[in-house]
Amino acid sequence: MxxxxxxxxxxxxxxxxxxxxxxxxxxxxxxxxxxxxxxxxxxxxxxxxxxxxxxxxxxxxxxxxxxxxxxxxxxxxxxxxxxxxxxxxxxxxxxxxxxxxxxxxxxxxxxxxxxxxxxxxxxVGCGVLASSVSMDKAYTKLVVQDALEAIGVRQARYLAFRREETEPEAAADAVEKAFAYPVFIKPCNAGSSKGVTRAEDRASLLAGLEEAFRHDRKLLVEETIVGHEVECAVLGGHSGVSASGVGEILAAEDAAFYDFDAKYYNAASQTVTDPVLPGGATEKIREAALAVFRAVDGFGLARVDFFCEKDGSVVFNEINTMPGFTAISMYPQLWAARGVKLTDLVARLIALAEER
Ligand SMILES: Nc1ncnc2c1ncn2[C@@H]1O[C@H](COP(=O)(O)OP(=O)(O)O)[C@@H](O)[C@H]1O
Ligand SMILES: [Mg+2]
Missing domain, CATH: 3.40.50.20 (Rossmann fold)
Known part of the structure; x- marks a missing residue:
């Protein structure tokens, strides 16, 4: 036709x-x-x-x-x-x-x-600036800090390193001075947990730095946050943005954390929508997801990821401007839980692209 x-x-x-x-x-x-x-x-x-x-x-x-x-x-x-x-x-x-x-x-x-x-x-989706800021974990932290602070949501404390300036032993000294083990080491620009490791001691820290630098010339070392891993889907454009409910990732017992294999291949890793969270953190998470989306000047869609600690405190982790859309992915599931069918979700995203 x-x-x-x-x-x-x-x-x-x-x-x-x-x-x-x-x-x-x-x-x-x-x-x-x-x-x-x-x-x-x-x-x-x-x-x-x-x-x-x-x-x-x-x-x-x-x-x-x-x-x-x-x-x-x-x-x-x-x-x-x-x-x-x-x-x-x-x-x-x-x-x-x-x-x-x-x-x-x-x-x-x-x-x-x-x-x-x-x-x-x-x-469809975020523009140049929102995409590149959100891709880089170090810049995301800088850009969203004020917006999060204003609503009482924190981020994991971190140190950032550039490969060309980093001497591994000196970096390990700095990390040990700042944090107790375990720490998380992550490439600034990666995704799906590629290059992310958890270090329990100096040897695994040094190995983790080397591994993360294989993926990117910039990395972060973060304090470990203990809590529920939760995500919120954002959808909208200039005429209004909405946040879905919250979803939780339950990594398989045998996975050290939600790593690449656990995310995509381990059938025992499950996601649940609308979990009961400590301190009724759900609304805070939804509010923070919108705040982060706005702070990076998002458009169209994003999935915003957090930790929810035992006392109900919300800690921002990262934003993904083109979240996974596989059958087990959280983004479409979160909207399905709100009654938005996949075909309607996709149609809405395309309509937003045209609106812009
Ligand atoms: N500071 C942290 N404390 C505890 N777990 C973490 C921390 N940072 C990352 N993780 C774990 O590592 C996984 C991957 O890290 P993430 O920052 O989400 O990077 P990616 O872009 O690869 O998804 C997370 O889903 C989480 O399970
Ligand atoms: Mg992630």
Whole structure:
């Protein structure tokens, strides 16, 4: 049908969360109303090649990676779309809207959003600044501090290190002076717990620093927060933003913390929506989620993650501007718990993109 609008779903990407993105994008693409939209599936390989995926099925079995049709976003605002190259011939394909279902670096960090701004194509989710600030755990802390303090929510105390300035033994001395073990070591720009470790002693701290620096040139060492791991979904735009209820992650007993395997492969890791939290912290968490979203100048969607301590104190952990959209992901589940079906959620996100 000629009168359908065109939406490009971007997926995969060059980050450590490539595989999760492929699963998320299948969920998202499958929920787009095809009576309104022509859906183009644009996969980015781990090596950074942009390919037109022939079908949802090719995303499922991975054969999209063998596609011989390349499709790259043109930064030229007059093209308003993709350069599609097939058999050595390139044509321009108009795109009305883009849904970048990309997690992590080179997708959730403002890079792809920058191309979309240049091209003047409406896109789902946060803009350049919100994406890049939220991607970087050190900058997030700086940007949200005042807004959180105003409502009595704290962040874990931390030390930040840059690889080129860091001598491991001196860094370990500084950490030991500031905190008691255990401490958490995290790359500033990663995700899905990649490169995150918990150190019980100096040896594991030194190993953890080395590991985190493999993922990024900047890292944080944080005091350990003991408490419930809770998340809140935010949805909205300039005309109003709402927070979902709260969800809790119950990591499997055998997982040291909610690490990558526990998050995505361990069936014993469960999520529950609307848990009973100490001190009735739910409302505070919802308030803080909106405050964080506003502080980073968020738009569209984000999942905001916290700890809730035994006494009901709320501690902000991180914000994800393109949260997971897999079948077990918290973001869609939190909205489902509020009666928002996946198809309606996806339609709302696309409508917000167009509104902006
Ligand atoms: N300061 C902390 N105290 C206790 N646990 C933490 C702390 N920081 C991180 N964690 C644990 O590590 C996991 C991954 O850290 P997180 O900051 O969420 O990074 P990622 O971007 O990889 O999701 C969290 O889900 C949590 O289980
Ligand atoms: Mg996290």
């Amino acid at each position: 000629a009168d359908k609008k065109v939406i490009a779903v971007l997926f995969g990407g060059q980050s450590s969360e490539h595989d999760i993105s492929c699963i998320s994008a299948r969920t998202v693409a499958g929920a787009i109303d095809t009576s309104v939209w022509n859906v183009l599936l644009v996969g980015i390989t781990r090596e950074g090649r942009w390919l037109l995926a022939p079908s949802l099925a090719s995303m499922e079995d991975g054969t999209w990676r063998e596609s011989e049709v390349s499709a790259v976003l043109s930064p030229d605002a007059n093209d308003h779309g993709l350069y599609v190259t097939e058999n050595g011939r390139t044509r321009t394909v108009w795109v009305d809207t883009v849904f970048p279902v990309l997690h992590g670096l080179y997708g959730e960090d403002g890079t792809v959003q920058g191309i979309l701004e240049l091209a003047r194509i409406p896109y």
